[in-house]
Amino acid sequence: MIPLNLHADEKETVVRLTSGHWPPYMEYNPPHFGVISRIVTLAFAKQDTPVTYGFFPWSRALMLAEKGLWDGSVAWTCRPEMIRSFFFSDPIVAHHYVLFHRTSMDFDWGRVVDLESYRIGLTQDYNYGETFEEAVAAGTINAEKTTSDIANFRKLAAGRIDLFxxxxxVGIKMLRELGLEDKITFHSTPLQSDYLYLILSRRVPDNERYLKEFNNGLSELRESGRLESLIDSSLPDLPVRYLVVEDEGSTCGE
Incomplete structure (x- = not known):
C-alpha cells in the first residue's frame, strides 16, 4: 500500500477512500493526488468533511471498499453488478476509452465486429463497455489480459498486440513517460463513453450521509465553474470532444 495522505487531525471523522495510480486522474503524488482526487477533496471540503486516500492495485482497492474496510473508492465507471454493493455519486468527469495502435499501422474501425481480426491487449479489472466485453466473453475478439497498462503499451510498441x-x-501521459509518443497513436472513435464516479460502500452506516454531502459539494463546484476550470487546466492535451459524453443526463441509477 502507498502511504496515505491525511488531510486532517486523526481524531476527526475522515472519509477514507481507496484509489489506484492512474495519472492524471488519480495518482499517489502530492499535493492533490490527481485531478479527480482534488475534485473529491474539494467537494467534501464544501461540507467541512476531510478526506484521506490509500493507493492499491485496482482489484484490492475495490475489495477493501466493497467490504467496508474503507469507506469507498475513486473513481469507477457505472457497472450494474456494483450497485448492489455501492452507492454511486453524481458523475464527476466524462470518461472514454479509445483504441491505441502503432503509427505505422493503417487502422480504421466503426463497430466492434471490425476488431475481430486484431490482437487486442486488455488490462485486468478494467471495464471496456458491454458490447466489447460480450464479444471478448464469446471469443470473437482475440484478447490478451495483463495486470499493467505499461506492459500493454510495450507489447503494442513491440508488435506483440495490435490494439490497446x-x-x-492517461495514454498520452504514459506514452510520453515511456518515450513512445512517436510510435503509438490512437483512433478518434471511442470504444466506450461513460462517466467516472465516487463509490461509497453500502456496508458503512454513514455513507448515505456522505454521499449527499459529496453530491452537494460537487454541485457547488459545478455551478461556480470551478469544476470545469479544474478539468480543463488538468487535462490540457485532451481533445475537447473527450471532455463530454453525448448523453449529458446520464447517471448511475439504482
Whole structure:
C-alpha cells in the first residue's frame, strides 16, 4: 500500500477512500493526488468533511471498499453488478476509452465486429463497455489480459498486440513517460463513453450521509465553474470532444 495522505487531525471523522495510480486522474503524488482526487477533496471540503486516500492495485482497492474496510473508492465507471454493493455519486468527469495502435499501422474501425481480426491487449479489472466485453466473453475478439497498462503499451510498441484500449489523457501521459509518443497513436472513435464516479460502500452506516454531502459539494463546484476550470487546466492535451459524453443526463441509477 502507498502511504496515505491525511488531510486532517486523526481524531476527526475522515472519509477514507481507496484509489489506484492512474495519472492524471488519480495518482499517489502530492499535493492533490490527481485531478479527480482534488475534485473529491474539494467537494467534501464544501461540507467541512476531510478526506484521506490509500493507493492499491485496482482489484484490492475495490475489495477493501466493497467490504467496508474503507469507506469507498475513486473513481469507477457505472457497472450494474456494483450497485448492489455501492452507492454511486453524481458523475464527476466524462470518461472514454479509445483504441491505441502503432503509427505505422493503417487502422480504421466503426463497430466492434471490425476488431475481430486484431490482437487486442486488455488490462485486468478494467471495464471496456458491454458490447466489447460480450464479444471478448464469446471469443470473437482475440484478447490478451495483463495486470499493467505499461506492459500493454510495450507489447503494442513491440508488435506483440495490435490494439490497446485506454483513456486518452492517461495514454498520452504514459506514452510520453515511456518515450513512445512517436510510435503509438490512437483512433478518434471511442470504444466506450461513460462517466467516472465516487463509490461509497453500502456496508458503512454513514455513507448515505456522505454521499449527499459529496453530491452537494460537487454541485457547488459545478455551478461556480470551478469544476470545469479544474478539468480543463488538468487535462490540457485532451481533445475537447473527450471532455463530454453525448448523453449529458446520464447517471448511475439504482
Amino acid at each position: 484500449p485506454m483513456e486518452p489523457a
